Every structure is written in structure tokens, then in C-alpha cells.
Amino acid sequence: MKIQGGCRCGAVSYHATRDAEPAVYACHCLYCQAWSGSSFALHALLPEGAFTLEGPIEAYSVDSGHHRACAVCHTRIYNTTPAAPGMWVLRAGTLVQRAHLNPVAHIWVRHKQPWLALPSEAPTWDENPTPEAFAAALAPASAAQVAP
Numbered sequence: 001m002k003i004q005g006g007c008r009c010g011a012v013s014y015h016a017t018r019d020a021e022p023a024v025y026a027c028h029c030l031y032c033q034a035w036s037g038s039s040f041a042l043h044a045l046l047p048e049g050a051f052t053l054e055g056p057i058e059a060y061s062v063d064s065g066h067h068r069a070c071a072v073c074h075t076r077i078y079n080t081t082p083a084a085p086g087m088w089v090l091r092a093g094t095l096v097q098r099a100h101l102n103p104v105a106h107i108w109v110r111h112k113q114p115w116l117a118l119p120s121e122a123p124t125w126d127e128n129p130t131p132e133a134f135a136a137a138l139a140p141a142s143a144a145q146v147a148p
């Protein structure tokens with residue numbers, strides 16, 4: 001898939017620097033619900049440096065995560081986290097091709113909103129999976145890029 005996208009207002013855009021297939025997953029935790037203002041967050045894991053950003057960027061940190069957002073409309077584009085060293089966690093909804101995304105895993109489903117029915121074939125975890133289990137679930141999409 002083409003790694004290309006941008007923020008809500010159009011001031012910030014990004015495009016791939018190399019071929020990469022994003023590993024897309026949904027996080028239903030309460031932080032992601034509050035942060036997205038929605039029912040869950042859709043994340044795409046990509047190797048660090050998989051794309052370059054253009055436009056006015058605002059950088060900030062929350063807990064141990066470092067975030068990049070559009071300085072005009074404050075759409076969060078990606079973050080780094082100690083939980084996924086060497087990876088960028090892209091907000092998948094900023095991708096141009098977001099209509100074709102299919103999350104391959106769902107985490108923190110203990111906080112999943114009750115009206116939301118998940119596909120039976122997608123692996124789910126009540127909270128965070130172990131890094132090994134998560135890498136295995138995401139491997140078909142990311143071709144082992146998240147393996148240690």
C-alpha cells in the first residue's frame with residue numbers, strides 16, 4: 001500500500017521514503033478513546049523513517065511517548081513509544097488509502113464499546129499482548145518488521 005497522507009487541514013502531508021506495508025491494529029483502551037474522541041484508535045506500525053513529513057509540525061511528549069502533530073489543526077500524525085522500539089505508530093486515519101485498511105488485531109478489548117462487533121477471525125487481547133504475541137499477529141502485514 002502507498003504510505004501517503006496528511007492532517008485534517010492539509011498543512012501537513014507525508015509520503016513514503018521506502019516500501020513498507022503497515023501493520024494496522026485497533027486499540028480500544030480508554031486513553032485512545034479520549035485521545036481520538038471516538039470508540040477506538042486505528043494505528044499502523046511502520047519502521048522508523050518509513051515516511052517524511054512536510055509542513056508545520058508540533059512535537060510534544062505525553063508520559064514516555066513522543067508525538068508529532070500538525071501545528072495548525074493539531075491532528076496527531078504519529079508517535080514513538082518504548083513499547084515499540086524502532087517503530088513509528090501512525091494514526092491510520094490520516095492515510096489517503098484509509099478506506100482499504102483492515103485491522104489485523106484488536107487490543108484492550110476489555111474497554112471495547114459494547115455495540116461494536118469485531119470480526120471473529122481477528123485476534124483480540126483484553127489488555128496489551130506480549131511483544132512476541134503481538135509481533136506474530138502483525139507479521140502477515142508487516143513481514144516480521146516488528147520482530148525483535
Ligand SMILES: [Zn+2]
Pocket residue numbers: 007008009010011012070071072073074075
Ligand atoms: Zn493540519
Ligand SMILES: [Zn+2]
Pocket residue numbers: 027028029030031032033041108
Ligand atoms: Zn490505546
